[in-house]
Amino acid sequence: MAELRLEELSARNIVAANNLSLKPGQEQFIAPVTYSVAASTINPATSWQRVVLNEDKVVGFIHGNFDPESPQEELRACIWRINVDADAQGQGVGKFAAHALAEEARKRGFDRITVIWESGEDGPEAFFHRIGFTDVGETQYGETIGALEL
Structure with a gap:
């Protein structure tokens, strides 16, 4: 793969980001309940959305949130969504x-980031563990909370 780079999500690349394909079985893991509920309270000032480009082709998307004032520790510096x-x-x-x-x-100034995922055979758990996240808790919906110490 050529050198990857990030670009801010914009009108120019949003259609490509929305059209990223999935492998069979991954659809059920795209937006766990916790993400949907939390997403409704996101402050645009704390949202961080980027596409990943390989040359000029969008090959990934990441949505993060940085809110040091969040009452939920796991939502202060977190990955809301990642799609490849x-x-x-x-x-x-x-x-x-x-x-x-x-x-x-x-x-x-954060010392860790978190992510929440739903466990399952085709889910993202193995990916997050491979890149250094460890399980640190569980949501009220039974999803895993993972953290990466910085």
Whole structure:
């Protein structure tokens, strides 16, 4: 894969981000209940949305949130959503995106980032563990809360 780069989500690239393909079985893991509920309270000033480009092609998307005032610790510096195109999975795109968000968190003074996922055979748990996240808790809906210490 050529050199990956980030670009802010914009009108120019949002259609490509929305059209990222998935591998069979991944659809059920895109937006767990916790994400949907929490997303309704996101302050645009704390939202961080980027697409990952390989040359000029959008191959991934990451949505993070940075809110040091959040009453829920796991939502202060977190990955809301990460999607990698089916054809680009396993090529370092997700790791690149997650580590870019981690670097942004460091710049903002955070010492860890979190992510919430639903367990399952085709789910993202193995990916998050491979890139350094450890399980630190569970939501009231039974989803796993993972953290990456910075």
